[in-house]
Amino acid sequence: MDVPFAAPLIAWQKQAGRHDLPWQNTRDPYRIWLSEIMLQQTQVATVIPYYTRFLASFPDVGALARAPVEAVLAHWAGLGYYARARNLHRCAQTVAAVYAENFPKSAAILAELPGIGRSTAAAIAAFSAGERVAILDGNVKRVLCRFYGIEGFPGAASVERKLWAVADALLPESDIEAYTQGLMDLGATVCTRNRPKCEHCPLATGCIARRDGRQATLPEARPRASVPTRSSQFVFITDGEQLLLTRRPDSGLWGGLLVPPEGDPETILGQLGMTALSTETLPPLKHAFTHFRLTLLPVLSRVAPGLACLEAGWQWLPLAEAADAGVPTPIRKLIRRVASAAD
Numbered sequence: 559m560d561v562p563f564a565a566p567l568i569a570w571q572k573q574a575g576r577h578d579l580p581w582q583n584t585r586d587p588y589r590i591w592l593s594e595i596m597l598q599q600t601q602v603a604t605v606i607p608y609y610t611r612f613l614a615s616f617p618d619v620g621a622l623a624r625a626p627v628e629a630v631l632a633h634w635a636g637l638g639y640y641a642r643a644r645n646l647h648r649c650a651q652t653v654a655a656v657y658a659e660n661f662p663k664s665a666a667i668l669a670e671l672p673g674i675g676r677s678t679a680a681a682i683a684a685f686s687a688g689e690r691v692a693i694l695d696g697n698v699k700r701v702l703c704r705f706y707g708i709e710g711f712p713g714a715a716s717v718e719r720k721l722w723a724v725a726d727a728l729l730p731e732s733d734i735e736a737y738t739q740g741l742m743d744l745g746a747t748v749c750t751r752n753r754p755k756c757e758h759c760p761l762a763t764g765c766i767a768r769r770d771g772r773q774a775t776l777p778e779a780r781p782r783a784s785v786p787t788r789s790s791q792f793v794f795i796t797d798g799e800q801l802l803l804t805r806r807p808d809s810g811l812w813g814g815l816l817v818p819p820e821g822d823p824e825t826i827l828g829q830l831g832m833t834a835l836s837t838e839t840l841p842p843l844k845h846a847f848t849h850f851r852l853t854l855l856p857v858l859s860r861v862a863p864g865l866a867c868l869e870a871g872w873q874w875l876p877l878a879e880a881a882d883a884g885v886p887t888p889i890r891k892l893i894r895r896v897a898s899a900a901d
């Protein structure tokens with residue numbers, strides 16, 4: 559801890575860091591919270607348009623709490639990791655109910671809310687109230703592992719404990735906002751996963767990874783585990799104008815989103831009391847999730863126009879608009895293919 563860390567980082571952030579992101583220059587914990595959740599696993603450039611649209615529709619926590627979860631999911635569609643959107647909604651409802659729509663600013667209270675982990679709680683508290691608390695997201699873990707030459711996979715409990723202790727010990731007495739933002743900026747723009755720009759780094763003189771040329775091997779990778787794969791048929795039932803979709807249960811893969819029915823086409827059509835005029839197999843689509851890979855096997859079933867589907871949770875959507883409804887990313891790609899195949 560004797561090597562300078564916080565002071566050069568703060569000075570660098572003030573001079574060369576990011577200052578004009580849409581969620582900066584505010585002390586509003588609602589806006590900061592929203593950006594922090596969106597930025598988990600997602601790049602800044604991707605988040606900006608989502609963030610702007612989201613705020614236009616849900617300008618404060620009360621508006622978000624009162625919105626139906628389907629509307630929240632539709633605004634989230636394409637950002638991935640949909641549990642974040644469902645937790646966002648649950649969190650807004652908790653803040654509305656328990657805190658009378660006053661978003662908490664204390665890290666300890668924030669960390670109790672749905673979907674807010676220790677690091678996110680610290681970031682919101684630092685930016686909204688200047689609280690002196692440490693963040694430790696993936697970018698910060700990378701910076702600390704490299705700077706101090708910390709070995710082991712940072713997701714392992716023992717390594718993570720060590721990293722939290724280091725992060726706590728490094729906290730400066732003042733300028734917590736610039737320090738926290740500096741860690742984020744450094745990890746996102748200089749100490750990047752591949753080819754870090756050490757020549758522009760304010761921490762270069764004390765950095766062990768740089769001294770020893772170990773930037774490519776620190777932090778250590780997750781120990782290899784084989785990723786399971788599975789495949790599944792998805793039946794795109796269309797009358798040429800409309801597409802039949804069903805809403806997934808709230809929990810599990812793609813919870814709450816609209817998808818085409820999954821399973822054997824004949825069985826599904828039989829259960830719905832429909833008969834296919836024609837059936838066509840479309841090229842498969844591979845999609846990687848965090849814990850497994852899925853090969854989607856799309857089947858296009860054309861049915862006669864005007865068939866009603868009165869089953870609960872099912873809906874016909876215009877084929878031209880279905881891709882923009884609250885559907886998961888691989889399903890959106892397939893709907894576009896189906897729309898051109900069904901022409």
Ligand code: SF4
Pocket residue numbers: 701704705748749750754755756759760761762763765766767768773
């Ligand atoms: S010197 Fe290089 S490896 Fe070390 S913290 Fe800076 S950018 Fe990362």
